[in-house]
Amino acid sequence: MNTQLPSPLRLAIVGGGPGGLTLARTLHLHGIAATVFEQESHALERPQGGTLDLHEESGLLALRQAGLLEAFQAIARYDDQGTRLLDKAGNVLFEDQDAASGDRPEVDRTELRAMLLKALPATCVRWGCTMREVRARHDGRWDLAFDHGNEGPFDLVVGADGAWSKVRPLLSPYRPQYSGLTFVECGIDDVDRSHPTLSQLVGRGKMSVEADCKEIIAQRNGNAHIRAYAIFRVPADWAAGRFDIASPASMRTELLKEFDGFAPEILDLFRVSNDSFAIRLICALPVGHCWAGRRGLTLLGDAAHVMSPFGGDGVNNAMFDAVELARLLAERADWNEAVAEYESLMFARVVESAEGAAEGAATQLSHIGQELALEMYRSHASGTSLLPAPSTAPGSVPVTLQ
Known part of the structure; x- marks a missing residue:
C-alpha cells in the first residue's frame, strides 16, 4: 500500500455505484482523498437490481487490489453459479452438474454496495446530490452544479454515473442506442418456502427458456428471491403500449398471453410474482467508443462503455476501470498524464x-x-467459448437504473 501523504489533487466522483465506490476505496488505500456524489438519499432508497457474477480477471482482481477480497467471501454465493436451459415444454436441455465449482461467484448488488461503503470513510459519500451540470472554470478546473447548489472547484471529475451520464457529453457526443431488446422484469419472494416447485425449476443459478423468438430468464438472488425477465425483440415503444406497469394484475395477464404455449410450471414465474414489475430497454454505446482527452474529466464503467448484459462484463469492467485509474493516479507524478494513460x-x-x-x-x-x-452452453462447459454466455444478471444493464 502506498503510504504517501494525501494528494493535493481535488477529485470528485459522480455516481456511487460499484465502479465509483471501488475507485474511492482504492484511492483511499493510496492516500488520495476523493468525494463521491450520489443522487440517492441513502444506500437503500431503491432496489439495486439483480445478482452479479464477478470474474477472476476483472471484478475479483479489482476487489483484491482494493483489499476487499476477504470481505467479499462473506457475501459471495459460490453455490449459485449454475445454468439450466429448458425448452418451452419444460424439458431440461442443459444443466451444470456442479454449479459451485465455477470461478464466477454471485453476489447481490445491495450486498456488494454495502461492503464497499463500509470500507470508506463516513464522510466520503455525499448523498442526495442530484447533479444538473458540470461547469468549466476559467482556471481549467470544474464546478458541479447540484439541486442544492454548487460544489467545487475540482481538478479532476470522474463520471461514474452510468449509461445516461451527465459527464459524458463534455467528452463525447455519443448516446446509448436501443439494441432492439426489451426486458420485462418481475420477482418472486420467499421462493424456497412458498414456491418450492419454482425453486427447483430455476435451480442454483440461472434458468432460461427460449422459443418462438421470445425468452424467459430467471435467476436466483440471495434471501430466497428469484428475479425473472421476459425478453422480446420489439420496437422501443412496444412495451409501453402493451403493458400497464401500474397494474400488476394486467402485467401478469399480458405476460401469460405473450408466452401462451409455454409449460404451466414455467409460466408460474409470472403467476406468483410480486407486484414489482419494470420495463427495461437494453441500450449500448458503439463498440470502440472513445474520446479525445480533456483535462480534468474522465469516465469509467457504463458511462464510458455501456453494453448489453450478454457476457456479464459490465460491473466487472467498471470495477477494473476503477482500480486501474487509482493505480495510475498513485504511480504517476503528473495526474493528467495518468488519466490519459488510463x-x-x-x-x-x-x-x-x-x-x-x-x-x-x-x-x-x-x-x-x-x-x-444450447451450442453456446455446451461449448462454454467444454472450455471452447463461441459466444459470451448470457449474463446471470440481465438487470445489470444500467440504462434501466438511472
Whole structure:
C-alpha cells in the first residue's frame, strides 16, 4: 500500500455505484482523498437490481487490489453459479452438474454496495446530490452544479454515473442506442418456502427458456428471491403500449398471453410474482467508443462503455476501470498524464467484451435461438467459448437504473 501523504489533487466522483465506490476505496488505500456524489438519499432508497457474477480477471482482481477480497467471501454465493436451459415444454436441455465449482461467484448488488461503503470513510459519500451540470472554470478546473447548489472547484471529475451520464457529453457526443431488446422484469419472494416447485425449476443459478423468438430468464438472488425477465425483440415503444406497469394484475395477464404455449410450471414465474414489475430497454454505446482527452474529466464503467448484459462484463469492467485509474493516479507524478494513460488502456481493453456483448445481443431471439443457446452452453462447459454466455444478471444493464 502506498503510504504517501494525501494528494493535493481535488477529485470528485459522480455516481456511487460499484465502479465509483471501488475507485474511492482504492484511492483511499493510496492516500488520495476523493468525494463521491450520489443522487440517492441513502444506500437503500431503491432496489439495486439483480445478482452479479464477478470474474477472476476483472471484478475479483479489482476487489483484491482494493483489499476487499476477504470481505467479499462473506457475501459471495459460490453455490449459485449454475445454468439450466429448458425448452418451452419444460424439458431440461442443459444443466451444470456442479454449479459451485465455477470461478464466477454471485453476489447481490445491495450486498456488494454495502461492503464497499463500509470500507470508506463516513464522510466520503455525499448523498442526495442530484447533479444538473458540470461547469468549466476559467482556471481549467470544474464546478458541479447540484439541486442544492454548487460544489467545487475540482481538478479532476470522474463520471461514474452510468449509461445516461451527465459527464459524458463534455467528452463525447455519443448516446446509448436501443439494441432492439426489451426486458420485462418481475420477482418472486420467499421462493424456497412458498414456491418450492419454482425453486427447483430455476435451480442454483440461472434458468432460461427460449422459443418462438421470445425468452424467459430467471435467476436466483440471495434471501430466497428469484428475479425473472421476459425478453422480446420489439420496437422501443412496444412495451409501453402493451403493458400497464401500474397494474400488476394486467402485467401478469399480458405476460401469460405473450408466452401462451409455454409449460404451466414455467409460466408460474409470472403467476406468483410480486407486484414489482419494470420495463427495461437494453441500450449500448458503439463498440470502440472513445474520446479525445480533456483535462480534468474522465469516465469509467457504463458511462464510458455501456453494453448489453450478454457476457456479464459490465460491473466487472467498471470495477477494473476503477482500480486501474487509482493505480495510475498513485504511480504517476503528473495526474493528467495518468488519466490519459488510463483512457488509452481502457479503450483497448474493453473492445473484446463490447464486441461479444454486441454479438450476443444481435443473435438473441433468432429463429434458431434455442439451438444457438444450447451450442453456446455446451461449448462454454467444454472450455471452447463461441459466444459470451448470457449474463446471470440481465438487470445489470444500467440504462434501466438511472
